Amino acid sequence: MADNNVSDHSVMQIKDEDKDYVIAENDGNMATLTEDRNAVELIVSSIRGRIQQQPPRPACSCIFRIPNVLRKHNEKAFVPDLISIGPFHHGEKDLQVMEEIKLWYLHCLLGRNPTSETSLEYLVEAIKGMEQHCRDCYEERIDMSSEKFVEMMVVDGCFIIELFRKYAEDLPINKDDPVFKDDPVFYTAWMRLALTKDLFLLENQLPWKVVDCLFHHTKEKDGPESKALLLLALKFFELSAFNQDPHADRPLETKHLLDGIRNSLLASYSSQATRRYWEPIPSVTELLQAGVEFKVRSDTWDNMLDITFENGVMEIPPIEIRGNGESLFRNLIAYEQCDPSITFCNITSYAVILDNLINTSKDADFLIQKEIIVTKLSKEDIACLFNRLYSDTVVGYFCYVELTQNVNAYYQDRWHRWQSILRRDYFSNPWSIFSLAAALLILGFTFLQTLYSLLTYY
Template identity: 85%
Template structure:
C-alpha cells in the first residue's frame, strides 16, 4: 500500500508541477507581451522626440530682432503691440492690421511707377532680397515658419513701404493728395510708435538694399537712409536731434534710434552693481542744486554731478515715450551683443530721482522734463519703467557714489536748513540778527555783573 501511495503521491506531485509550469509559461507570455507593448511605447516616444530635436540652435549670434519676454510685456502690453501696421513676421497676418496692407501695396506701386533708376523693377528687387534671405531669417530670435516665397514677398513689400514713407515725410518725393497717411492728422504719430517696436522690425540690410536700388543717382541732395529715418522719429524720440554719424552698425530702425541717443552717453563703469540715490525732494533737503544742462538736444544721457550740482539735459516726454523707453530697454535686455545698458541705466537714475508727483513737478518746473502729460503720469511712468530688468553694465557708477557721499554729509544739510529757515527773506535775516544781538548783550551783561561782583 505504501508503494501505491507513493506512486499516487508522486504522480500527484508531478501533475501539480506540470500545472504550475503551464501557469508560469502563461504568466511569462503575458509579461513578454507587456514588455513588448512597453518597448513599442518607449520607441514611439523616442522616435517622436528625435523627430523634434534641433541640430542647429534656434537663434544665432546674428539675431537682433526678438519677441518681448513675458516678464517685461506684463507691465504694459500696449507698449509692445502695433496699433496700425505690421512689419516683419512676428505681427504678420494679424486681423486688426490687415487694412494697412492695401496702403503698403499702393506705396510699392507709387515707388515702381516713378522708376527712379533702371534697377527699380519688381523683378530686380525680389532677386536682391532673395539673395539675402537666409541672412534675414537669421536676424530673428526664433525660427520663422514661412515659405521662401511668402517671406521674400513680405520683406519686399514692408521694406519698400518704409523707404517710401520716409521719402514722402521728408518731401523728397511728391505726396499724393489722396494719401491717407499724411491727410490724417493722427496716422503719422501712430506710425512712429509702430515702427519703433522691437517685434515690428525688418533687418536693416533689407531696407538699405531697397533704398539704394530705388535712389535716383542724379540727386546729390538726397539724404542718407539713416538720417531720413531719424528725422522721421525725431518728434517721438524724446525730442533729441538726429545723430546719424555714429560709427556703429545699424541692425534695424530701433537700433538706429538707440545709437543716435548714445551720442554722448557715459561709458559703462562697473558690472551689474549700482547704488540707489535719493529722490529729488530728499536731495533738495540735503542742499543739492538741479540745473538744466544745456539748450542742446543731442545728449539726454549725459547727466553729471559736481560740487553739489546735478546737471540733467532736457528730455521731451510725449505720448509715445513710454512705448519707446520700454522697447529700447527690452532690446538691451534681449540682445546678447549689447553690453552697456545705457537706456536701462538712464531709466534707473530717473526712477530714483522721481518717487512722487512732487519730484516730477520740480523737474518740469526746471524745464528738465518737457511734457504735456500730468506730473502724476510722469511719476507713474518712471516708477515702473525698468521693473524685472537686469542692469548688466551700469553707466552711472561714479555719479551715484558722488551723490550718496554728498547726501550723507551733515554739513550740507545744516547749510540748507540755515538758508531755508533763516536766510530765505530779509525779515528772517533781520530776526536772526536781532536774536544774536540780544544774546550778545545778555552775555556781556552777565559777564560784567560777574566781574563787578568779584
C-alpha cells in the same frame, strides 16, 4: 503505503502546476518587457525626430518677440495699432487697412526715377539674394514660403523709404501740397502719430540691410541724394524720440530702425565705470532736503544720457516726453534685454536713475518746473511712467555707478543736511535773516552781560 502514493502524486501534481504558473508568469513578464521596450523605442524615436541640430536662434538675430515678463506691464506699448512691418504681425485682421497704402507707396517709389535698376523685378531679385540673412535676423523661424517672405520684405521696405522721403521733401508739411493732398498718412491728423509709434516697435522691424538696399537702388543716380537713409529715418522720429538732435555718425552698424534710434540717443555718451552691482539713490524730494541742487543743461538737446553730479549739483539734460514716450522707452529697454550683443544697458540704466529720482507726482512736478522734463502729460502720468518702467529687467552693466556713489556719499553727509536746514529755515527770506541776526545779537549781549557780572563778582 497507499496514502504515501497519493501524497506523492499530489505533490507531483502541485509541482507541475507551479511549473506551469512560473512558465506563464515568465511569458507574461517577457511580453511586458517587450511592450515596454517598444514603448521606449517609440519615445526615443519621437525625441530624435524633434531634436534640433541647429541653435534655436541664429547668432545674428536682432529682431525679437517681447518676452511675456516684460509685455505684462503694458502690452499696448509693444503691439502695432495701424501697420504691420515684417513677419511677426503680418496678416493680422486689424492691420489690413494699411496694405493698400503700402502698395500705393510702392507705386509712388517706383515712379520717382524709373530705370532698369529701380524696376520691381530688379528689387525683388536683390532682396531674394539676401533672403537667408533676413530670416536669420528674426529670433523665430518664419513659417512663410520664399515667395511670400521676399514679397513682404520688398513691399514693407519700399513703404518705409517712400514715407521717409515724402516727409523729408516737404517740411514743414503743407496739406495742400499735391504730394500730401491724396495721402491719408499726412492729411489725417492721427495717422502719422500712430504710424510713427508702430515703426519703432521691436516686433515691427525689418533688417536694416533690406531697407538700405532698396534705398540705394531707388535713389537718383545723377541727382544729389540730399540725406543718408539713417538721417532721413532719425529726422522722421526726432519729435517722438524725446526731441533729441539726430546723430547718424556713430561708428556702429545699424541693425534696424529701433537700433538706429538707440544709437542716436547714445550720441557721444561713453559709459564710464560700469558694474553689475549698483546702489539706488534717493528721490528728488529727499535730495533737495539734503541740499542737492538740480539744473537743466539747456545748452544741449543731443545727449539726454549725460547726467552729471558735482559739488552738490546734479545737471540733467532736457528730455521731451510725448504720448508715445512710454512705448519707445519700453521697446528700447526690451531690445537691450533681448540682444546678447548689447553689453551696456544705457537706456535701462537711464530709466533706473529717473525711477529713483521720481517716486511721487511731487518729484515729477519739480523736474517739470525745472524744464528737465518737457511734456504735456500730467505729473501723475510722468510719475507712473517711470515708477514701473524697468520692472523685471536685469541691468547687466549699470552705466551710472560713479554718479550714484557720489550722490549717496553727499546725501549721507549730515553737514550738507544741516546747511540745507539753515538755508531753508533761516535764510529763505529777509525777515528770517533779520530775526536770526536779532536773536544772535540778543544772545551775544546776554553772554557779555553774564561775563561782566562774573568778572565784577570776582
